[in-house]
Amino acid sequence: MPVPASSLSQRGQFRALYNGLKSQKALDRVPVILCEGDSWFSTPLYMNMLDWIVSPAPQDNERGVPLLGQGGLFFRAEHSGDQAIPQKEHPSRSMFTKDNVDDLVGWFGRFNFDAVLLSAGGNDFVDTWLQKTMAGQKNLSPQQAFDVIVATGRFDDLRNAYALFLDTFHAAKPNVPILAHTYDYPRLIGSDAKLGLGNLGAAALLKKSIGPWIGPYIEPVIPGGVPAWRAFVKLLIDGFAERVLEPLKASARYGGMFDYVDLRGQLTRDDQWNDEMHPNEAGFHLLATVFRAALSAKLPPAKR
Template identity: 55%
Template sequence: MPSTITTQRGEFRRIYRALQRKPELAARTPVFFCEGDSWFSTPLAMNLLDWLVFPTPEDEERGVPQFGAGGLFFRTEKSGDLAIDIFSERRIADLVDWYEGFEFDAVLISAGGNDFVADFLTGLFAGQSPMTPEQAFARVERSRRFEEVRGAYQRFLRAFKRTRPNTPILAHTYDYPQRMGEPARLTVANLGAAALLRDNIGPWIAPNIAHVLPQVAQQKRFAALLIDGFHDQVLAPLAARAEFSGLFTFVDLRGTLRQADAWFDEMHPTGAGFHTLSLKLRRATNALLPPAKRRA
């Protein structure tokens, strides 16, 4: 069940209120606000956020886990979402309505990867001749897409800071893709009947740049430049801004999954791959929590 379904928001409210009636349990249970894209929401395997939840077996059987050994998670992420859409004024207003209604210990964000692939690449390189990966990346820079995504993040951070200035916000980079041009392998066996209905299975990068970067090595180099650009031109500048000091930070996941078998498709790791990445995210998350709520 997608975590954006209204009943799951209602379930969060119900569990949160039950938790508050047990002060001793509430004092050691972290409460997270989560928003983002498929790295937090993909149903193909245990994703990056699922591994943080550490669900009970009963929760895992019900679908996307929400309450487990890792704490209580308000989850509103959705596969395919762009940062510029997630952090639009309208979406931020909706998020703030929920954010201000509960006492969250931290905010976890996964957003920005989708802004630089698929339709964006199709339009940017339409009619272009072959070029080097560096030239292709320079074209992305000239499009001002990084500035657009950074502005969207900034809009979100300012809105959440106004609401709760002392609640930390943690984002993450993406890792370097290792399976260029590979679509998601959706089957009834690995996804159930929903596999028959899904059409956004990629690939999201290689087909859109193959006419300008025909070699796989060139495509991987270009994808790596995009990942580095997201770090250098979006996350790092925001984390360095004085107005977000003590509020916003991020986990650098680049270079963690170097083997192709750690990737499910062009943009998503396997469940085991996500688990490896989650260890870094968990350490950073723990450091933000009050001592009584940190996890081993």
């Protein structure tokens, strides 16, 4: 009998459900997964990518989309707006600080997790950081603007932040796979979040974080309008994959246990996006099918 997927952010609830599955001798077939990340895993405005992985739509099964075979137990530690790189101004909004990583790995060590999912890095290149970085710049091509980003060392800082997390978790349990993802190429540069009646309650809590986080800071710097701005952001997305995720995946120190899902080029239509950084619910659903298949392949055969 399949076990319905459950996602919990409260540690006491997670422990109780884990122990319940253990007493029922169900842990040999139920995947147990720890999740840390940003709004691609946590936005409450509609079903995000992780929501779709935890709770696939009924039609997914009919379409033959690979699901987690016996349900799953997800411990969710993600928060919208969190950055990967430690921030002096807002340390509590930084994922890969020593205190936060040590706290999570302590929890990780108490249970038999089968995988760790990460969604991190997108927020580190936008908003006030991008504003400060581009201040005073004028008439740059997308490539020249990207070169300004590279010169700051931001990609190196992000790779080092990821490495702190990976080193700590891999040392604790070297055989547990850790799976991250790229972001897809945004299209609605300069657009803020679309808030409808269905998400108005949650939106009230996030009214200071509905964007735009990119457009206002590159519009005065990169001439050429949306096509040029998309080209610049594409370089950022590619840079994240090529300068952060790929070197870490290739590193022998993780024994092949760190990997990432390449989501670039999946969402090619404006109507698959909600704003300049986030797909809409349908967009996240499409990305989740790609991510879920990669996750399933990382799990023990009995738990796929």
